[in-house]
Amino acid sequence: MDGKTIRMSRILESGRAVIVPMDHGVSEGPIEGLTDMGRMVSLVEKGGASAVLLHKGVVKSLSTAPKCGIIVHMSAGTKLGMDKNRKVIVSSVEQAVRLGADAISVHVNIGGCDTEPDMLCDLGEIADECDATGMPLLAMTYARGKNAAGTPEEIAHVARVGGELGADIVKCPYTGDIRSMRLVTDGCPAPVVIAGGPKCENDYEVLKMVEDAMAAGAIGISLGRNIFQHARPDLMTAALRAVIIDGISAKQASSILRGYVKESAVGHLTVAMH
Template sequence: MDGKTIRMNRILESGRAVIVPMDHGVSEGPIEGLTDMGRMVSLVEKGGASAVLLHKGVIKSLRSPPKCGLIMHLSAGTKMGEDKNRKVLVSSVEQAIRLGADAISVHVNIGGCDTEPDMLSDLGEIADECDSLGMPLLAMTYARGKNAKGTPDEIAHVARVGGELGADIVKCPYTGDIKSMRLVTEACPAPVVIAGGPKCESDYEVLKMVEDAMTAGAIGVSLGRNIFQHARPDLMTAALRAVIIDGVSAKQASSILRGYVKNGHIERAAIGAH
């Protein structure tokens, strides 16, 4: 056992990830679902999230420590910036350790952004520092920019970049089908979690996407809007957990979203009962 392994086990459960990123306040402001951060953290904890992902200021503002794993985000950029794809480092691995984080995350956009080389350099240097200090690193890698179309081949490429530059977990979009997603997971040197992207039209659509991603070899998700903008973030987290960790089908997990709650606790035993 070493420090990185111990911390990885705090953000994963049985090697699977139900990560809820809530770093959107920097890029987009206080959007729906992310006004009362303490309440939202509490709700996704209740649903069984393996980790939450937050910026340093939110971590410092919490009234009590998260009961699940804690990932601190080091990258920032705003929608009002001249280059919306540019991400800069706004903290350090040492600060994450001081604040009690179990892991850190870095965002890299690849595909035509003029600052792509700077973001790649930051990722490589942070990966080395994480290895030195025993901190797990989640790399959020996206094909974004004037040369990027977001094709499955591009998604496989950017995931490979994250793995090759030293990330312990790589986050990337779902490619759209099991076959092409399997290329992403098999070719990436690090385990892969999928992003949620824009809020989906239906709960089943989200759960089916996750079920297919798991079939393709992903270890879980890092989903934001489809959880924190849901009418019941706790139940949506629980349904995703059922697919990812318990291995039930998307159809079976959908039963959770019909509201099986008893004494404030989600009844996972009710999955598939109706």
């Protein structure tokens, strides 16, 4: 066992990921669901999240240490900026170690952004530093820019970039169907988790997307809005966890959102399904 393996075990469960990213405050401000960060971290932790993904200032602001894994996000850019696709490095692996992080994440946009070379350089250098310090690296890779349409082939390409440059886990959008998502997971040398994208109105749609992504070889999720903007973030996390870790169907997991909840001995949600 080495440090990276031990830390990976803290952000994954049985090799699978139920990651809830809540880094949106930098890019978008205090949006719905992310005003009381301590409360939201507690809710998704109760639902069984394997890790939460936060900026360093939020980690420092928490009054109680999360019982799940902590991923510190090192990239930033705002919707008010001249180039919304540009991400700059705003922290360090050393700072993440000081904060007690179990992993770090870096965001890279590929597809026509003028600063794409800088983001690729940052990713490669940080991957080397993570290897040197035993810190797992999650690369968020997106096909965005004037040359990108977000096709399955482009998603497979950018995921491959993340894996080739040294990420331990690669995050990318779901392609839309199992067959095309296989292009992504088969072609990436690192395990893949899917992003959630915009908030969906239909819970089953989210659960089915995740079920299909797992069938296509993904190891789990890094879903934000569809969890923290849900009416019951704890139950939505529990339902997604049931699909990813317990292997139940999206249809079965939907009943969790109609069930009743009690505390289990380990602090996760136990749901009686009707």
